[in-house]
Amino acid sequence: MEPPSPVSSAADPRAFVQEGPGGKLTIDLLVRGARCAGCLRKIENGVTDLPGVSAARLNLSTGRLCVSWTQDRIDPRTIVQRVIDLGYSAQPFDQGEGHSQMDHEGRQLLICMAVAAFAVMNIMMFSVPIWSAHANGEMELGTRTMFHWISAGIALPAAAYAGLPFFKSAWAALSKGRANMDVPISLGVLLASCLSVYETARGGEHAYFDAVAMLLFFLLIGRYLDHALRQKARQAARDLLALQAVTAARLNQDGSTTSVAVGEVCPGDRLIILPGDRIPVDGVIHDGLSEGDLSLLTGETAPVVLGVGHFIRAGALNLSGRLILEATARSDDSFLAEIARLVDMGEQSKSIYVRWADQAARYYVPVVHSAAFLTCVVWLLLGAEPRVAILNACAVLIITCPCALGLAVPAVQVVASGRLFKQGILLKSGDALERLAQVDCVVFDKTGVLTTGQPHLLNYDQLPAGALEQAALLARGSRHPLARSIARAAGPGGVASDIVEVPGCGVEATLEGQAARLGRADWIGLEAATSQETELYFKFGDKPAIRFAFDDTLRADCKATVDQLKAMGIRQIVLSGDRAGAVRSAAQAAGLEEYYSELSPFEKASHLDRLKAEGMKVLMVGDGLNDTPALAKAFVSMAPGSAADASQSAADLVFQGDRLGCVQEALVMAQRSKARVMENFWFAAFYNLIAAPIAMLGLITPFIAAIAMSSSSIFVTLNALRLASMPRKRN
Numbered sequence: 154m155e156p157p158s159p160v161s162s163a164a165d166p167r168a169f170v171q172e173g174p175g176g177k178l179t180i181d182l183l184v185r186g187a188r189c190a191g192c193l194r195k196i197e198n199g200v201t202d203l204p205g206v207s208a209a210r211l212n213l214s215t216g217r218l219c220v221s222w223t224q225d226r227i228d229p230r231t232i233v234q235r236v237i238d239l240g241y242s243a244q245p246f247d248q249g250e251g252h253s254q255m256d257h258e259g260r261q262l263l264i265c266m267a268v269a270a271f272a273v274m275n276i277m278m279f280s281v282p283i284w285s286a287h288a289n290g291e292m293e294l295g296t297r298t299m300f301h302w303i304s305a306g307i308a309l310p311a312a313a314y315a316g317l318p319f320f321k322s323a324w325a326a327l328s329k330g331r332a333n334m335d336v337p338i339s340l341g342v343l344l345a346s347c348l349s350v351y352e353t354a355r356g357g358e359h360a361y362f363d364a365v366a367m368l369l370f371f372l373l374i375g376r377y378l379d380h381a382l383r384q385k386a387r388q389a390a391r392d393l394l395a396l397q398a399v400t401a402a403r404l405n406q407d408g409s410t411t412s413v414a415v416g417e418v419c420p421g422d423r424l425i426i427l428p429g430d431r432i433p434v435d436g437v438i439h440d441g442l443s444e445g446d447l448s449l450l451t452g453e454t455a456p457v458v459l460g461v462g463h464f465i466r467a468g469a470l471n472l473s474g475r476l477i478l479e480a481t482a483r484s485d486d487s488f489l490a491e492i493a494r495l496v497d498m499g500e501q502s503k504s505i506y507v508r509w510a511d512q513a514a515r516y517y518v519p520v521v522h523s524a525a526f527l528t529c530v531v532w533l534l535l536g537a538e539p540r541v542a543i544l545n546a547c548a549v550l551i552i553t554c555p556c557a558l559g560l561a562v563p564a565v566q567v568v569a570s571g572r573l574f575k576q577g578i579l580l581k582s583g584d585a586l587e588r589l590a591q592v593d594c595v596v597f598d599k600t601g602v603l604t605t606g607q608p609h610l611l612n613y614d615q616l617p618a619g620a621l622e623q624a625a626l627l628a629r630g631s632r633h634p635l636a637r638s639i640a641r642a643a644g645p646g647g648v649a650s651d652i653v654e655v656p657g658c659g660v661e662a663t664l665e666g667q668a669a670r671l672g673r674a675d676w677i678g679l680e681a682a683t684s685q686e687t688e689l690y691f692k693f694g695d696k697p698a699i700r701f702a703f704d705d706t707l708r709a710d711c712k713a714t715v716d717q718l719k720a721m722g723i724r725q726i727v728l729s730g731d732r733a734g735a736v737r738s739a740a741q742a743a744g745l746e747e748y749y750s751e752l753s754p755f756e757k758a759s760h761l762d763r764l765k766a767e768g769m770k771v772l773m774v775g776d777g778l779n780d781t782p783a784l785a786k787a788f789v790s791m792a793p794g795s796a797a798d799a800s801q802s803a804a805d806l807v808f809q810g811d812r813l814g815c816v817q818e819a820l821v822m823a824q825r826s827k828a829r830v831m832e833n834f835w836f837a838a839f840y841n842l843i844a845a846p847i848a849m850l851g852l853i854t855p856f857i858a859a860i861a862m863s864s865s866s867i868f869v870t871l872n873a874l875r876l877a878s879m880p881r882k883r884n
Contacts, residue, residue, distance in 0.1 A: 166232070181217055197211055208220070240325050240326055273363070304362040322335040323336045345364055423477055425477060426477070426478050428632070429470075430471050436482075438477070439479045444633065551858040552844045564869055577808055595772045597728070598777065599731055608635055609638065627662050649663070649664060651663055655676070660672065670690075671689060677690050689701045708813045714813045761783050772816070791805065844858075
């Protein structure tokens, strides 16, 4: 075994190691400080290089590093130390600690941004008079020097605090013998501050305190936007597991029950599941009869009969009867936990998506450092004073600051997200617009996406007089989705007084002295129904049974949206867990030729993998828990506002209201946003290509460099604002 290294962690990681089959050991670590794909590759490669480590996978959204190794080959403290040696902090993963750390980081960035904004506004009160006096020469030396010292009193403390996110990151990298983008930023801020103090002390004409504060303010905007958008990604798995019951009623051998945390449930335990309860873990029904709502798990709209011997997944809802469930898996191995892991993997694939800004910025550090150093050396060789050489080098660092590059994408995201919000579309993922612009295939779920998601009474006009009102007297006493549909169709009214709900069959009562039943065909004495439509039957006394047929209504603009997407040349597919007949009917009504039915959540995710292998860029639109793995795996994903919380969290965009046309509108906005982003990138490249040589030639001061840098950021922002003035496009 490799000797362990000293680890600066409060908790001994050996206590958090989990043993799997075949002697395989795993540990989950919370890694802080990893921000980009480069950090991800550095950590994963550094850990897997350790002898005995078989796999290491880091999720940037959650900061969770999962490491696997062969038993007795390595001490887990060595793994933690390796992460620390790479310039990051690491400790055993704790979900609550991870959430707290992310919240703290966001608050800290907001405070730093507010401090920088305060400094900019106040320093400008003294900088603007100096700029005006510089043009007409009306300010005395003493007044100008006093204004510079006042600016220093504001800027230096503000920069010391607001620059902490960059200073800490730069120091962590330098202390490990590495460099990152925060190193030249920190260097530029420190040089500009020191030179400004020096110039003020010697009565110089120029100081650059306003440039220091403005530089930090613009950079902190981009940093906070990136943090806020990354934080959204970690919510999906949390919402998934929130659907799992927190406690379970465990049945003891003497017949009594004990309330236990769901994490304490073991295979073989028997649990009491009452009507209205969610199934806490995967298991087999040992006793009882009921109906279950599996719509969130499978997409099947019709309730399913649950009886002895049936296997039921965690997260399903027990509707009517009391059940005794024999657990077959722990909560960590349940169906919900497996879906959460798929979501985590989907977020991982999105988090390592290399953004265009990161691709351009990876060359920034070496190029800018080299340019600034070369500027200083050349001016010294030409006989310039050290102050002049350092001023010119500082001007290079400031004028080439990647503010415009850093704002190229966030500025467009902010404007586009505001425009989409006005159209009822919430943008949740940082690079969703970039990916959405590349979409060439849209995959729809049926229930709740193409349709409204609520059973609708089809044969309302064909029912005998009074039949609906009589059936509603029974329907109002049931929680069954189809019974609720009858109650909605009938409107407010009374409820039969002696209703009895028979699990898996229906409800019965006495009306006007005669027996009445509302439920399945075979329960009221008819042959089992073979229709593809969802249906209930009402039997009152000796009268013939009355059939109630239901369907899920298409969204009003479903057909129009499908036609618009066809006009854009986008392939469209329906993937549903519902029955074949219902899926076929909805797809054909919407004008869709390609559809698949009765799919499990994992089959949906596998179908998306096949589309990806074909080279398709897929937009997945889904609303149920069964869609969550596919939403996470898709190239980009979208969910309606009525969707399950976990589905909304896994999606990159959420649209409100009943309009499916939001899908087409989001695609159009994404294409326009891509054009604005590319324009910003070209401008940032052209700006640096022109500005850097000018600064190296000593033709501008750091003050002018700061104005040019700020102007480039303003140009990028104004270009992004063009999105807000564009007319809405309808294909």
